[in-house]
Amino acid sequence: MATIKQIAKVAAVSIGTASNVLNGLPSVREPARKRVLQAIETLGYQPSLLGRALRKDKTNIIVMIVPDITNPFFPGLVRGAEDVAFQNDYRLVLCNSDNNYLKESAYMRQLRTYRPSGLIIVPADLSKGAEEAKAYLRSGSAVVYMDRIPSRWRGDAVTSAHEEGAYAATRYLLNLGHKRIATITGQLSGTSAAERLSGFLRAMKEANLSVAPEYIQETTFTKAGGKEKTAVLLRLRARPTAIFAANDLIAFGALTAIREEDLACPEDVSVFGFDNLDLGDVTTPALSTVDQFAYKLGAKAAQIVVNRVAGDKSPANRICIPTELKVKDSACMPRGKSRSLQKHHRR
Amino acid sequence: MATIKQIAKVAAVSIGTASNVLNGLPSVREPARKRVLQAIETLGYQPSLLGRALRKDKTNIIVMIVPDITNPFFPGLVRGAEDVAFQNDYRLVLCNSDNNYLKESAYMRQLRTYRPSGLIIVPADLSKGAEEAKAYLRSGSAVVYMDRIPSRWRGDAVTSAHEEGAYAATRYLLNLGHKRIATITGQLSGTSAAERLSGFLRAMKEANLSVAPEYIQETTFTKAGGKEKTAVLLRLRARPTAIFAANDLIAFGALTAIREEDLACPEDVSVFGFDNLDLGDVTTPALSTVDQFAYKLGAKAAQIVVNRVAGDKSPANRICIPTELKVKDSACMPRGKSRSLQKHHRR
DNA sequence: ATTTTAGAATGAATCGTTTCATTATTTTAA
DNA sequence: TTAAAATAATGAAACGATTCATTCTAAAAT
Numbered sequence: 001m002a003t004i005k006q007i008a009k010v011a012a013v014s015i016g017t018a019s020n021v022l023n024g025l026p027s028v029r030e031p032a033r034k035r036v037l038q039a040i041e042t043l044g045y046q047p048s049l050l051g052r053a054l055r056k057d058k059t060n061i062i063v064m065i066v067p068d069i070t071n072p073f074f075p076g077l078v079r080g081a082e083d084v085a086f087q088n089d090y091r092l093v094l095c096n097s098d099n100n101y102l103k104e105s106a107y108m109r110q111l112r113t114y115r116p117s118g119l120i121i122v123p124a125d126l127s128k129g130a131e132e133a134k135a136y137l138r139s140g141s142a143v144v145y146m147d148r149i150p151s152r153w154r155g156d157a158v159t160s161a162h163e164e165g166a167y168a169a170t171r172y173l174l175n176l177g178h179k180r181i182a183t184i185t186g187q188l189s190g191t192s193a194a195e196r197l198s199g200f201l202r203a204m205k206e207a208n209l210s211v212a213p214e215y216i217q218e219t220t221f222t223k224a225g226g227k228e229k230t231a232v233l234l235r236l237r238a239r240p241t242a243i244f245a246a247n248d249l250i251a252f253g254a255l256t257a258i259r260e261e262d263l264a265c266p267e268d269v270s271v272f273g274f275d276n277l278d279l280g281d282v283t284t285p286a287l288s289t290v291d292q293f294a295y296k297l298g299a300k301a302a303q304i305v306v307n308r309v310a311g312d313k314s315p316a317n318r319i320c321i322p323t324e325l326k327v328k329d330s331a332c333m334p335r336g337k338s339r340s341l342q343k344h345h346r347r
Numbered sequence: 348m349a350t351i352k353q354i355a356k357v358a359a360v361s362i363g364t365a366s367n368v369l370n371g372l373p374s375v376r377e378p379a380r381k382r383v384l385q386a387i388e389t390l391g392y393q394p395s396l397l398g399r400a401l402r403k404d405k406t407n408i409i410v411m412i413v414p415d416i417t418n419p420f421f422p423g424l425v426r427g428a429e430d431v432a433f434q435n436d437y438r439l440v441l442c443n444s445d446n447n448y449l450k451e452s453a454y455m456r457q458l459r460t461y462r463p464s465g466l467i468i469v470p471a472d473l474s475k476g477a478e479e480a481k482a483y484l485r486s487g488s489a490v491v492y493m494d495r496i497p498s499r500w501r502g503d504a505v506t507s508a509h510e511e512g513a514y515a516a517t518r519y520l521l522n523l524g525h526k527r528i529a530t531i532t533g534q535l536s537g538t539s540a541a542e543r544l545s546g547f548l549r550a551m552k553e554a555n556l557s558v559a560p561e562y563i564q565e566t567t568f569t570k571a572g573g574k575e576k577t578a579v580l581l582r583l584r585a586r587p588t589a590i591f592a593a594n595d596l597i598a599f600g601a602l603t604a605i606r607e608e609d610l611a612c613p614e615d616v617s618v619f620g621f622d623n624l625d626l627g628d629v630t631t632p633a634l635s636t637v638d639q640f641a642y643k644l645g646a647k648a649a650q651i652v653v654n655r656v657a658g659d660k661s662p663a664n665r666i667c668i669p670t671e672l673k674v675k676d677s678a679c680m681p682r683g684k685s686r687s688l689q690k691h692h693r694r
Numbered sequence: 695a696t697t698t699t700a701g702a703a704t705g706a707a708t709c710g711t712t713t714c715a716t717t718a719t720t721t722t723a724a
Numbered sequence: 725t726t727a728a729a730a731t732a733a734t735g736a737a738a739c740g741a742t743t744c745a746t747t748c749t750a751a752a753a754t
Contacts, residue, residue: 001459001460001486003739003740003741004740004741004742005740005741013703013704014703014704014705015704015705015740015741015742016703016704016705016706016742016743016744017702017703017704019741019742019743020702020703020742022741022742023742027701027702027703028702028703029701029702029703032702032703046456046457046459046460047460047740047741048460048739048740048741049457049458049460049461049741050397050400050401050406050460050461050462050739050740050741051401051709051739051740051741051742052740052741052742053397053709053741054397054398054401054708054709054710054711054739054740054741054742055708055709055740055741055742055743056709056741056742057709059397061440068426069416069422069425069426069429070422070423070426070625072419072422072625072626074422075416075417075419075421075422076417078416078441079415079416079417079443082416082441082442082443083443086442086443086450086454091440091442091454091457091458092440092441092442093408093438093439093440093441094425094429094439094440094441095429095433095438095439096426096429096430096433103433107433107438109393110393110396110438111396111438112348112393113348113393113394113395113396113397113710114396114397115397139348223625223626223629252626252629255629256628256629259631277626278417278419278570279419279570279599279624279626279629281603282570282599282602282603282626282629282630283629283630283631284606284630284631350709350710350711351710351711351712352710352711360733360734361733361734361735362710362711362712362734362735363712363713363714363733363734363735363736364732364733364734366711366712366713367712367732367733369711369712370712374731374732374733375732375733376720376731376732376733379732379733394710394711395709395710395711396711397709397710397711398709398710398711398712398739399710399711399712400711400739401709401710401711401712401738401739401740401741402710402711402712402713402738402739403711403712403739404739460740
């Protein structure tokens with residue numbers, strides 16, 4: 001591969017001058033600049049990112065760590081970040097932490113030696129401090145936490161409005177006339193799950209409804225978890241008429257469980273999800289859910305990195321992207337309220 | 348950040364010796380080795396991948412290019428590759444080409460200067476040669492094509508058995524008694540779409556059934572495309588009794604279109620997909636499909652890279668991962684064959 | 695025409711490693 | 725005990741860029 005040395009030689013110019021042309025410095029006279037450009041063209045020269053990085057102590061790499069790219073919430077995040085990164089000539093190194101703090105740390109420790117421009121991370125364990133992340137800051141990389149934020153983190157962060165979204169979804173169910181509303185949460189050690197729960201509880205409290213403890217089921221953000229916990233809920237003496245699932249995967253599990261118990265959604269049990277996954281409308285019924293604009297989240301995080309590298313010294317961004325209710329078919333009025341109406345409608 | 352120079356100083360040893368310890372060379376006596384290890388420990392030293400890379404002209408990076416990570420087929424691929432990569436101490440740089448040859452080329456050209464260990468690519472445009480890929484080979488990176496292979500590529504490649512999978516799916520529909528079977532293909536310029544179509548045609552031919560041209564609808568591998576083309580099929584005078592969709596997204600679109608035409612799947616129209624996406628069983632009916640083991644595909648590709656770097660000089664791997672039929676609920680016997688039976692069954 | 699000054703070009707140092715020829719030390723053989 | 729052989733350790737060069745103090749050149753001022 002051609003090096004700057006060869007360029008310099010071919011253009012009959014010093015290495016320093018070649019470098020100046022490359023970096024668009026003004027102090028190069030036209031004839032020399034032309035010869036260098038010509039040489040670059042004919043040799044098909046691409047500057048070595050490695051050589052440059054070693055000298056500048058910085059690469060155009062952004063390290064992005066997500067729990068698991070096969071969880072359909074994350075590709076949107078990654079894609080949003082990647083697009084903004086690409087436009088600004090940064091490249092994304094993708095890591096799956098499996099929600100495993102050790103794997104995450106291993107990645108972070110090693111990749112820091114690549115002197116990346118930034119780190120975008122959906123952290124595995126919020127109880128841990130952000131030691132390694134702070135090390136990134138110290139060595140001059142921008143750091144943005146996404147989706148979940150460790151309580152001790154005071155730097156840049158981008159999340160969606162978990163609490164408000166959950167509140168709005170619950171309000172929607174309440175307005176339909178539901179009173180027995182259960183929720184299936186993700187692991188409450190994560191802020192996202194905790195905040196969604198608290199939005200749910202706020203709406204319930206505002207409606208003067210108490211929530212029985214067995215109406216709050218904690219599980220993982222998976223289809224299997226949703227199915228399992230829904231089965232539990234459906235077997236309660238006082239079966240809920242609506243379930244607020246903390247994400248769409250859980251909601252998908254709920255739909256399956258409801259079907260397997262020979263019940264109907266939404267007639268017997270309404271379901272509301274969270275995420276607005278692309279595939280949320282292929283279910284029957286199409287899943288009513290809260291859109292949290294994953295792409296925008298990722299894009300915003302990458303933009304923060306870009307800005308920081310460009311010299312933005314403003315105080316920490318704590319960005320909260322508003323959510324939006326996507327009402328589809330998986331929630332309707334509860335039986336008691338609507339039977340006569342429905343029958344009427346049916347014939 | 349600590350450098351090898353500091354390690355050497357603290358351990359009272361030359362830089363060369365410190366390097367030898369780092370790389371596990373035998374020619375270091377115990378006391379010196381111990382001091383170096385100790386220094387590494389106390390300084391929390393991590394070798395700079397940049398310095399190392401510049402000298403060795405090679406990084407532990409594997410560049411992976413996929414069309415679009417938000418297409419749910421790809422996260423599995425990426426994850427499989429990432430896992431194998433991580434285990435072998437390689438890191439993945441993820442790129443989305445958007446099926447855009449120019450974007451793909453831009454990525455490839457620039458990232459090659461990072462001297463990656465490998466390139467794993469699902470190519471955007473098969474009609475183009477693999478010039479840039481060959482440049483990777485020349486500069487010592489392993490290259491593996493995935494899922495689709497340019498006709499002029501003679502190197503390592505991993506695909507799934509598109510043709511056979513499609514053949515098996517079509518056979519399944521034929522065995523149920525279907526005669527009017529249509530197919531919705533992906534863009535036929537891609538080998539995967541073309542091979543699936545040819546598997547479909549082989550099965551039809553074997554059954555002595557001719558396929559009307561309007562029974563072959565070409566579109567993109569998307570839900571929207573599937574929906575659109577299914578609507579076309581459903582309005583044909585001779586409406587098909589079964590549709591073989593070239594991937595699950597198309598099949599999802601088909602399910603939607605069928606519902607919107609007030610028809611029932613599988614009673615009126617059977618649908619068969621391809622991919623076995625994780626979410627394929629949240630639809631109603633659950634989608635019968637062909638599993639192509641995306642994770643395994645990705646893992647295999649990464650393994651080839653690992654082996655090549657380790658010195659494997661064997662001739663090109665052309666690996667074809669067998670597919671597997673996943674029969675669920677979206678296909679049944681056609682009306683004519685089964686009406687009496689079904690009625691009987693129903694009561 | 696000469697001096698001053700501003701701008702252009704150069705070349706060496708540097709970043710953090712690995713590698714290898716050279717030198718130093720230890721071990722073995724005589 | 726000494727010489728030869730084997731093994732350890734060293735230090736400088738190299739990778740490909742950027743940076744900056746220095747030198748060179750051309751333009752401006754006298």
